[in-house]
Amino acid sequence: MRQLFLFLLLAGTLAWAGDEIPALDAKSDYKIGDRLAQPASSSPSGYRETGWDDLLPKNWDPMKELRALNLGALADADPRATKVLQKMRELWDSAPVEPSLRGERIRIAGFMVPLERKGHQVTEFLLVPYFGACIHVPPPPANQIIHVLTSKPLKDAQAMNAFWVSGTMDIDHTDSAWGASGYKMKADVVTPYKEKR
Amino acid sequence: MRHLLFLATRSAWNRRLTLGLTLVSVALSVTLLLGVARVRQEARDSFAQSVSGTDLVVGARTSPVQLMLYAVFRIGEATNNIRWQSYQALASHPEVAWTIPLSLGDSHHGFPVLGTSSAYFEHFRYGSSQGLALAAGKPFADVFDAVLGSEVSEHLGYHLGDHITLTHGMGGEGLAEHADKPFTVVGILAPTGTPVDRTVHISLEAMEAIHLDWQSGAPIPGFSIPAEYVRKFDLTPKEITAMLVGLKSRAAVFKMQRYINDYAPEALLGVLPGVALDQLWEVVGIAERTLLAVSAMVVVVGLTGLTAVILASLGERRRELAILRSVGAKPSDVFLLLTAEGLCVTVLGALIGVILLTLLTALLAPFAQSHFGLVIQPEWISVEEFMLLLSVVGVGLCASLVPGYRAYKLSLADGLTPRL
Numbered sequence A: 001m002r003q004l005f006l007f008l009l010l011a012g013t014l015a016w017a018g019d020e021i022p023a024l025d026a027k028s029d030y031k032i033g034d035r036l037a038q039p040a041s042s043s044p045s046g047y048r049e050t051g052w053d054d055l056l057p058k059n060w061d062p063m064k065e066l067r068a069l070n071l072g073a074l075a076d077a078d079p080r081a082t083k084v085l086q087k088m089r090e091l092w093d094s095a096p097v098e099p100s101l102r103g104e105r106i107r108i109a110g111f112m113v114p115l116e117r118k119g120h121q122v123t124e125f126l127l128v129p130y131f132g133a134c135i136h137v138p139p140p141p142a143n144q145i146i147h148v149l150t151s152k153p154l155k156d157a158q159a160m161n162a163f164w165v166s167g168t169m170d171i172d173h174t175d176s177a178w179g180a181s182g183y184k185m186k187a188d189v190v191t192p193y194k195e196k197r
Numbered sequence B: 001m002r003h004l005l006f007l008a009t010r011s012a013w014n015r016r017l018t019l020g021l022t023l024v025s026v027a028l029s030v031t032l033l034l035g036v037a038r039v040r041q042e043a044r045d046s047f048a049q050s051v052s053g054t055d056l057v058v059g060a061r062t063s064p065v066q067l068m069l070y071a072v073f074r075i076g077e078a079t080n081n082i083r084w085q086s087y088q089a090l091a092s093h094p095e096v097a098w099t100i101p102l103s104l105g106d107s108h109h110g111f112p113v114l115g116t117s118s119a120y121f122e123h124f125r126y127g128s129s130q131g132l133a134l135a136a137g138k139p140f141a142d143v144f145d146a147v148l149g150s151e152v153s154e155h156l157g158y159h160l161g162d163h164i165t166l167t168h169g170m171g172g173e174g175l176a177e178h179a180d181k182p183f184t185v186v187g188i189l190a191p192t193g194t195p196v197d198r199t200v201h202i203s204l205e206a207m208e209a210i211h212l213d214w215q216s217g218a219p220i221p222g223f224s225i226p227a228e229y230v231r232k233f234d235l236t237p238k239e240i241t242a243m244l245v246g247l248k249s250r251a252a253v254f255k256m257q258r259y260i261n262d263y264a265p266e267a268l269l270g271v272l273p274g275v276a277l278d279q280l281w282e283v284v285g286i287a288e289r290t291l292l293a294v295s296a297m298v299v300v301v302g303l304t305g306l307t308a309v310i311l312a313s314l315g316e317r318r319r320e321l322a323i324l325r326s327v328g329a330k331p332s333d334v335f336l337l338l339t340a341e342g343l344c345v346t347v348l349g350a351l352i353g354v355i356l357l358t359l360l361t362a363l364l365a366p367f368a369q370s371h372f373g374l375v376i377q378p379e380w381i382s383v384e385e386f387m388l389l390l391s392v393v394g395v396g397l398c399a400s401l402v403p404g405y406r407a408y409k410l411s412l413a414d415g416l417t418p419r420l
Helices: A002-020 A079-093 B002-014 B016-049 B064-071 B084-091 B119-123 B150-156 B204-210 B250-261 B273-316 B318-326 B331-372 B383-411
Strands: A105-118 A121-128 A146-155 A162-173 A181-192 B056-060 B096-108 B111-116 B134-137 B145-148 B183-189 B200-203 B242-247 B268-271
Touching (some): A105 A146, A105 B273, A121 B250, A146 A162, A146 B250, A181 B250, B002 B016, B002 B331, B016 B273, B016 B331, B016 B383, B056 B064, B056 B250, B056 B273, B064 B096, B064 B242, B064 B268, B064 B273, B084 B242, B096 B204, B111 B150, B111 B204, B145 B150, B150 B183, B200 B204, B268 B273, B273 B318, B273 B383, B318 B331, B331 B383
Parallel strands (some): B111 B200, B145 B183
Antiparallel strands (some): A105 A121, A105 A162, A121 A146, B056 B242, B056 B268, B096 B111, B096 B242, B145 B200
C-alpha cells in the first residue's frame, strides 16, 4: 500500500516536471486596462525611474481644443459627441513627445507587445502603459508607446507580459501625414515586472 | 565498492533478457518524451521564423489566428477575399511604407500557388530580417512566368525553362487543371526553411488570367480563352486573399491596426504577427501540454515497469543476496546494489533514448518538411531537454530506491533462514 502511494507520488512528480517546462503559457493576472504601480523616482543603477505621465509634454493639454464645448450638455447619441470623440482620437494619434527625454537613461515598467522574434525570443517590441492596450481597447496616444530594441533577446516572453525596461530614450521622427513622432528606446536590461507587496 | 560493481554487472548480465526489455521500454519512453518536447520547440521556432519585418497582416474579417495560418503559413483556406480597391487604399496610406499582396487558392502537385507582385521579392523578410534570394533565374516579369520555392523545384525536379500547369483549388494533380495556360519556370528561390520553400509564385495578373474563363465557377465549353488572347483582357486583379503591410514607423502599428479594423468600405482585419502567434500558441498550448503530460506518464509507466522487474527479481535473488550477506556484505551494500541497478538502467535508457531520437529526427526530417512544412534540425540536446532528462533520471533514482529499500529490509534475516 505504501509502495503504491510512493508510485503515485512519483507519477505526480514527473507529470509536474513535464508541465513545468512550458512556462511560456503562464496566464497573466492582469485585467484589461490595468496599469502597473508607478515607482517613486529613485535611481538604483544610473537609470531614472520614470512613470508614463513623464512621457507627456508638460504643457500638453489634449482637452484644450475641446474646452469650448460644454461636454456635459451633450447626450450620448448626439452627433456632436461623436465628432468630439473623433477629434480627440486625432489629437491623441498625433500627440507630441517630450523633447527633453532624448538621450535620457530611464527605467520604465510596461506591457510588452512583440514585433520581432528570433526563434522563441523577442528582439523588438512595443511597450505600452496598460494591459490589453491596443488589442482590446483603442490604442494609447502616440506619446504613450515606446518602440524598444533589445540588446539581448528576451526569452520566453508572451504578448502582454509586464517588464521593467532600462535603456536610453530616443525620439524617432517619421514624416507621415499623421505627423507624430514617437519614442524609441535602446534597452540595456529587460527584467520581468514583479509587483512589490 | 569495486567488487560490488563487478558483482552487480555480473548479476545483471545473468538477468539480461528481462532487464534488456525494461531498458528498451525506458529508452522508448524517453524518446517519446524528448520527441514531443522537440517537435513542439521546432514548430514554434519554424513558425516564428516564417515572418519578420511585417507590421500587419491584413485580410478579410476572421479569427486573427486563422488569418495568420492561411496568409503566412499556407495552412487552411481563406474564408473570404478582400477587394483590390481596399488594397490600393491601404497601400497609398501615408503611414504605409510597403505592401505585399497575396492571392492564394490554387496549387501545383499539392504545393500552394501564390499570386503576388514584385514587392514580394523586394520587401518580404523571414528569420532575422533576411530577404529572399534567387538561387537561379530572375523574378517573374511576363504573365506566364513562375518562380519556384527551393523545395518545389527539388521535390518535383524542375529546372529553369520547364513548363508547368497549375491546378485549380487545393486538390491533387489531375483534377481541375489550368492545362490550357502553362507557366514557364523563370526563377528558383534559395532555401529559407519557411513556407516560401513550398510555394509556387506567380504574378497577380497571371492569377487573374488563368481564372478568366472560370467566371461560372468551372470552365464551360465555348468560353475558354486561349493563352495568347489573355493579354488583351484587363488583368487588374479584382480581389486578393490577404496583404502584408510594412509601416514607416513601427510604433504607429496600433493606429494603423485601428484604421484597418474600422475601415468603412469593407470589413477588414489587421493583426500583428507577433501577437497572433502568441494567440496561436495559447490555443495549441493546451494540446501540447496534454501531449507532453501523456508522454511524461509513459516515462512513468516505463520506470514503474523497471521497478516491478527489479522487485520481482528479488524473489529469485534471495539466495544470491543471502550469500552476499554471509560473505560480509552489509545491508547498506545490498541496498546500494539494487538502487544502482535501477539507476544504471534508467541512465542507460535515457542515453539510448537520446541516440534513438537523433537517429529518428535525421531520418524523418525530410518527411516532416515535405508533409508538414516543419523544419527539424538534427541538433544536440537543448537545455530544456537536458532538464527533462535530468528529471527522468531523478524519478528513476526515486523508483530504484523502492527495491533497494525492500532488499535492505529483507536481507537482514531473509534467505539465511529458509522457511520450508
